[in-house]
Amino acid sequence: MTERIGSHAGGRRSESQSAALYEKAHQWIPDGVSRATLLRRPNPIYVDHGQGAWVTDVDGNRYLDCNNNFTSIIVGHANPAVTQAVSAQMARGTAFAMASNAEIELAALLCDRVGSFELIRFCNSGTEAVMGALKAARAFTGRPNVIKVEGAYHGTYDHAEASLASNPTNWGDAAAPVTVPYSVGTPDSVTEEVSVIHFNDAHGAREAIRRQGDRLAAVLLDVMPSQVGLPAIEPEFIAAVRDTTREVGALLVLDEVISFRLGYSGAQTLLGIDPDITAVAKIIGGGFPVGGVAGREGPMSTFARSGSARAKVPSGGTFTANPVTMAAGFATMSQLDHDAFARLDELGDAVRSGLRSAIDAAGVDWQVTGRGSLFKVHPHTRHIRNYRDAHLSSDEAAELEHFEHAVQAAGVYLSGGGFGSISLAATDDDIDFLLEGAAAAFAG
Template sequence: MTVPAGGPESWPTHHSKALYARARRTITDGTSRTTLLRKGKHPIYVDHGEGAWVTDVDGNRYLDCNNNFASIIIGHADPVIAGAVQARLARGTAFSLPTDAEIELAELLCERVESFELIRFCNSGTEAVMAALKAARAYTGRPNIIKAEGAYHGTYDHAEASLSPNPTNWGQAVAPATVPYSAGTPASVADEVTVISFNDIEGARDAIHRSGDRLAAVLLDVMPNRVGMPVIESEYVRAIRDATRAVGALLVLDEVISFRLGYGGAQTQLCVDPDITALAKIIGGGFPVGAVAGRRGPMEVFVRSGGGQAKVPSGGTFAANPITMAAGHAAMAQLDGNAFARLDAVGERVRCGLRTVIARAGLDWQVTGAGSLFRVHPHNRTIRNYRDAHLSSDEAAQISEFGLRMQSHGVYFVAESLGCLNLATADSDVEHLLGAAEASLANS
């Protein structure tokens, strides 16, 4: 395994630094995505991407282990997707009328997953989750939801409750507190959102039955990043599914990220039968996208009855625009069983390789994840839930430093050391990643 010579100081970033200084004059905080900022560091500005790599405005190349937060799965500048987009661009970018591109992507997705009887497109994962929860409330006539502590579901107030609690405010593990994430969140959110601990079977079952006829839905991500990407326990899923049916509530599955785990998403792999699924990221082929898919009954709340208003009116200026639909179809059509088998193999090689590198460095760290996803943890605690994965200030500093060191050796991670791979990742790229990790952990 080889790594680039030099360290952070040897990589020129003056063009990125200048762009950030310029951006701060017109963009709040210098960037529209807070996830791009690292303490004391300016963001790296990308010039272009190709395959598994991105090149910044200073000419530095990085193996992309983020892939726009898991939305790029084929690879950067994929010629098939580019060709489909260019063909559609020549016919117009967006219309106030529908196109056949929307139907083609809808058909492809519904053919892949048994629970997708109907689908409706929007523009982001946040919108998809919000629409799914609104649909659950409209269908059941109930106000409340339940979600797992630490799970990220976008920026809707109810969905982001208890996204980032800490020991000072998270309450008892058996009955976690509902902690607002954003300043200004209405106090009513605490009355309408019950928080449970991930993989707590009895806690989930009890919360669902206590909520009873006020519960609209349980919102579940089967492998949430901020919870540490632990293995979800099958009995936990079954308990939630059985209890929601018993009280007449819905199961809303957030597959915004986990849909990249297999041909039919995580729900097919785990034999989960959700009522509604929120989708985004990979189904857009690198363009902004979201979708709500599910059983006919709940999905019909979006139908206008007799030409009047639907129970849940929904739309968006760029929802189902033909460019996104064409890109999404071009991406998803390439993702057959062989493609997912390759992604699984590459991901497993990276996870195993990182564990070997960590052990060689004498560190008590661990790696979690599945498929094309992985996450590095600066501890070896058993991870079943958010509190197990929650980092102390020292651990957070360690993992942040690891990410910066990896960047200095030509591998791009986010601060939490979430890793995500695309189909263009070659064996030599895996070697580069592992070599960068070995160099980054030396003398740690």
């Protein structure tokens, strides 16, 4: 049985070390943190260290980590094999203006796993991976426009974040969703170059793709988007997107930044999808900053020089394919064999089943979605097919925030929006601990 510490209020008390650090940080950092996703009331929690499935904050409170740095940690914190690989590389140096064999080893591992990964090009984040994938699609097709799913998060690139947080006041008619810029100052051209469709709307996808026709470079698709509620993707929708993009000569770009943790060869193999380009990140870096654009030789050739001419899509970065990241990624991915993913499925099934039982026992109108090692709780029972189904009213959002605070007080650290993930380091006892905390939160 994993040792527990009874009180977890310290991360939220105004006199806590986390609160003091947050106040101090405002002297130099806008909003006190460099990641908006860390903000929670009344202050973000400041971590001291992590081990396995658990993290300890600066006030000494321990939490079962069901956030896992927003799904990027999959074998647990301070994993011995990863630590050894990183330490060995650091002893030889951390960054060079030269290529390394570590990049080749991770590239070969990933391309051997996934049928559509004929070539891969590394970068430093999921945002960069999506941006690079879209640039490659535009360069390969010679077309400017993109279609994406309403509510889907794909990083902070202007075109990819369109309609990320649209709401009933601006999202338009269901039959014609409006493209809504996310950040203030987004160029007007984004609304002209990005069209929005509903997740799981096969008819709407076909119409939108055909309407764009020879101006469409790509459809950008996450097969299980967290901001859309982790709904199951419908086969008819997959077929509509894949068949119609081919019909008009556009590319299918999959965002597997998160969903790559669903199986040995990613979600695309589980679902039978054949993309042209895939954006990957998170777990492939073993806890270090990473991204990758992988795909068929044709579109991936846009990253390669042709003779003395520069590439159609030049790419690089001071820390791209950093040998420490590549070593950590290889050490992580090498542990993720078929048995490892079967265990992650088992853990995820136990969480979702247990949460549903807790909901039934509490008699509350909630539900749970997800697959593999991912789960999400919703403070309503609407059938979720798309973003508008999952979108919360102000009362529902307040109810979910209350639940998250109660679970955190019980020693479980979730992502925002009721979203969680499980690492391979979690034990059956850890899952019981999670479910006990959730049951108490539902009952309260």
